[in-house]
Amino acid sequence: MTVADEKKALICLIAGLLRDCNHVAVGAASPIPGAAALLAKAAWGSPRHVNILGSVANNFFTGGGGELFDCAAQGRIDAFFLGGGQIDGEANINLMGRGPYPTSAPRWPGTFGSAYLYFLIPKVILFREEHTRRTLVEKVDFISAPGVSDEKIYRKGGPYGLITSKAFFMFNRKKRRFSLLSIHPGSSLEDILDNTGFAFDYEETTPVTPPPDPELLKLLEMDVSRPVAEVYPNFSATIFPVT
Amino acid sequence: MTVADEKKALICLIAGLLRDCNHVAVGAASPIPGAAALLAKAAWGSPRHVNILGSVANNFFTGGGGELFDCAAQGRIDAFFLGGGQIDGEANINLMGRGPYPTSAPRWPGTFGSAYLYFLIPKVILFREEHTRRTLVEKVDFISAPGVSDEKIYRKGGPYGLITSKAFFMFNRKKRRFSLLSIHPGSSLEDILDNTGFAFDYEETTPVTPPPDPELLKLLEMDVSRPVAEVYPNFSATIFPVT
C-alpha cells in the first residue's frame, strides 16, 4: 500500500463516520478530514452541509469568525476534528506545547477553539496521523481541552474516537478510556502497544480495519478529487495522480 | 407667528444644542429633532455624523437593529431625543400607558430603547411639544426610564433638558429637578405654571427664548429643507412652502 493509498483509505474510513451528520465543519488545514467530508456529501448527500473554515469558496458562514462557535453552541454542527501535539488516554488534548507552561519548549501554536468546541460538538473525531509515544502520551503536559468533565459541567459534546495512521480507537466517556476498534493494514496489535503511551482496552482478536469500499474509492478518485483539489491543492497533488 | 414658524424656531433652538456633538442619532418618527440635527450638520459641520434610524438612505448602521444600542454603550453617540406620554419633575418618562400596569388605558406603544439609552447617552434631550398637565405630571404612572439613579448605578448619561412648545427647561441631576431656562414667544411664566404638573425652579425674570438666528433660519429654508424633505416628507410639506 502506497502512502497515497493509505491516505485514501483514511479518507474513506472517516467519510463513513460522517454519514449520520447534517453539518460537518472542517479546518482549512485538515485535508484528510476535509476530503472525507466532501466525499461523504458526494456519496450519500449526507452530511448536507460541509463548511471548510478559512476557505473563501467553501465556507458558507457570513457572520464573521465568531459564527463557527455560535453555530456549535446552537447544536448546528454535528461533527468536527481536533488534533494535538499530545493526546492522552483520557482524551485530553494538548495544543499548547511540551514542558511546563508558559515557557513551553517546543511551543505549539496554541489552543485555538478546542477548549470550547470539544464541549459543544457531539462528535469530535480526534485525528492525528503520527502514532508514537511522543504524541499518544499517558498524561498531556497541558490540557488545552479536557476529554471528559464532571456531570455538573454543561457539556453537549466530546471525543468520539481517535484515528491515527495505525489504528482506530473508540472513546468510552463513562470509562474515560479508549478501546481499540480496528488496526489498519500494515500495523499490528504489538506495533500499537509498542507505540501508544497510554493504556487502552483491546481484544487480542481486534480486527483489521476493513479496506475502503471500491465504489467509494472510485467516487473519491473520479468525482471528489476535483473539489478536494480546489480546497487543498497541495495535499491533492500528493494523493491524486496528475492527469 | 405661524405654526410653521414655531416649528422652525424649535428646530433652530435644538440645532444649537447639538453643536458640541460628534454623532447624533434620531428616530425616524422625530422630524423636529431630525431636522435640527441635519441643520446643525449643515451649519457647522458639527455634529459630523447624523444617523436617522429606520431610514434606509440616512442610516449608516450596518450591524443590524442592535448597533444603535452597542454604539451608545461604546460612548459613540453624544445626543439623542426621548419623549413620553408622561414626563415628571424628576425627568422620569412613561412610554407605557396611563393607569395601572399591565391593563393600562390608554396603552401607548411601549418603552422602546428608552430604559437603556437614557443611561448611556450623555445628552438626552426630552422633547414633547404638548405642554399640559396631562403630559407634564408630578409623578409618572409607569417609569419606562428613570431620570436619575443612585451613585452606585452605572450611568453615563441622562436628561439634559426638556423642550416643549412653550418653554425650555434645563435639568439639574444633583437637585433632581428642572429649572426653567427660557419661555418661547407666545407663552408666559403664568401660562407655564398653569400648564405644568410638576414643580420646577424658575426666576420671575425668566427670559424669552431668543428668536432663531436669521442666517440659520435661512440655511434651514434654503439648503436643509431638501434633505429634511427626503427623510420626513410629510412633516416637510407642513413647514416648508411648496415651491
Added chain:
Amino acid sequence: MPAEYSDLSISDFASAIPDGAKLAIPADYAGVSMAATRALIRRKAKNLHLVGVPTSGLQAELLIGAGCVATLESSALTLGEYGPAPRFTKAVREGSIHLIDATCPAIHAGLQASQKGIPFMPLRGILGSDVLKHHPGWKVIQNPFSESEDPIVAIPAIQPDIALFHAPLADRDGNVWLGRKRELVNMSHASKTAFVTVDAICETSLFETEEMAAGVLPTLYVGEIYHAPNGSWPLPFWNGAKVDDAHMQEYMKMAASDAGFNEYLERYVYGESAMA
C-alpha cells in the same frame, strides 16, 4: 432547503408553524412577512408567543385582533404615525393577552444569548425602570469583576421556535439575502429555524460574489422559503415597496370597532382580495 419552492403553498407554509409556537418577528420597517401573517390567521393559529425584534406593529396587531396570540413579548407595538393600534389597545385594556414588556437592547441581548448558547447576557441601564420590576425573567446580579457594589441586569436567553420574516431574495440552495438587516440574521441564528417569504428567487447562487455573500443568511439556518412577491404589503419594505397609506388609513377606521375589524379580516385576509 428543498429547491422546489413552488410545491409549497402559503397555506402549507403557515401550517408548518404550529399552534403555541414562539415566533421572532421583525419591526415594521425591517421586512415583515404579512403574507404569512394572513395565512396564519386563515388557518386560525392559536396561542402564538410573539417576540417583537425589538418591536412589532401591524403584524402583531392583526394576529392579536384575530385571536391568534397568547403572549406578546416586545419593546413596543406601534403603528407609527397611524396612531394607537386599536386591537392591541383593546386587548391590553381587557387583559386578554399576556404581556412581556421589554426594552429594545434586552430583546437583542436575549436573542444573542440564545445565538451564543449562553444562559444569559448582562446589560447596562434598565435599573430603576418599572419594566424591570414587571419582567418575569430578568435578574439583577452583582458584576463579578467589580470590587464595589455594581448591580447589573442579567437577561436570560430568548430562543424562538421560528424566526419569521420577509426578505428580498433567495437562491435555489435555500440561501436568503437580507442585506444589512442583520437583526434578521441574529434572530435566525437564535431561533430553532427560520421561515422566510421572499420577493424573488435568484437562479444563481447568492455566494457567487463576495458583495452579495456579505448580506446572506445561509441555508443551514433556513427551514422554509415561500416566494411571495410584495409579501410585506401593506407595510413598507426596505428594499423598495412604500407603505400602502390608503390601506393603513382604511385599517385604522375599520379596526376601531369589533365589527369593522371582522369585516377587515373578511375582506383582506379570508377573502382573496388579499395579496396572498
Added chain:
Amino acid sequence: MPAEYSDLSISDFASAIPDGAKLAIPADYAGVSMAATRALIRRKAKNLHLVGVPTSGLQAELLIGAGCVATLESSALTLGEYGPAPRFTKAVREGSIHLIDATCPAIHAGLQASQKGIPFMPLRGILGSDVLKHHPGWKVIQNPFSESEDPIVAIPAIQPDIALFHAPLADRDGNVWLGRKRELVNMSHASKTAFVTVDAICETSLFETEEMAAGVLPTLYVGEIYHAPNGSWPLPFWNGAKVDDAHMQEYMKMAASDAGFNEYLERYVYGESAMA
C-alpha cells in the same frame, strides 16, 4: 475621516499608533495589514499588546522578533503549513514576552463584551482547560438562572485601543468595505478606533447600493485609512492575493537564526525592497 488619504504616509500612519497600544489584529487569512506592520517595526514601536482575533501569525511573529511586543493575547500564533514560528518559539522559550493564552470564542466574547459596553460575557466550555487556570482575567461564576450547581466562565471585556487591519476598499467618506469578514466589524466596534490599510479607494460612496452597504464598516468607527495596494503581502488576502509562498519559505529559513532574522528585517522591512 479626512478625504486626503494621500497626505498621510505609512510612517505617519504607524506613528499614530503609540507605544504601549493594545492592538486588535486579525488572523492571517482575514486581512492583515503587513504594510503597517513593517512601518511599526521601522519606527521601532515598543511594548505593544497584541490581541489576535482570534489568532495571529506572521504579523505577531515579526513584531515579536523585532522587539515591539510586550504582551501577546491570542488563541494561537500559527504560520500554518510553514511550521513553528521561529521568533515566537524563541520568545516563549526565553520568557521574553508576556503570554495571555486564550481560546478563540473567548477572544470574540471579550471583544463583543466591549462592543456592547458590558463588563463581561458568559461562555460555555473551557472548564477544566489549563487555559482557564493560567488566564489572568477569566472567572468562574454560578449561572444565576440555574437552581442547581452550574458553573460558567465569565470573560471580561477586551477593549483594544486600535483595531488594525487590511481591507479591499474605502470610499472618500472614510467608510471601509470588508464583505463578510464581520470579525473586523466586531473588533472595530470593540476598539477605541480602527486603523485600516486598503487595496483601493472607491470614488463613489459605499452606501450607494444595499449590496455593498451590507459589508461596510461606517466611518464613525474609523480613525485612519492608508491606501496600500497589496498591503497584506506576503500573506494571502481573501479578496484575491495568494500567499507569496517563496517569500514565506525564505522567511522560515532566514528567521531560524537571530542573524538571519536581522538580515530579513534589513532586506524586507528597513530596506525599500519591502512592498511598503
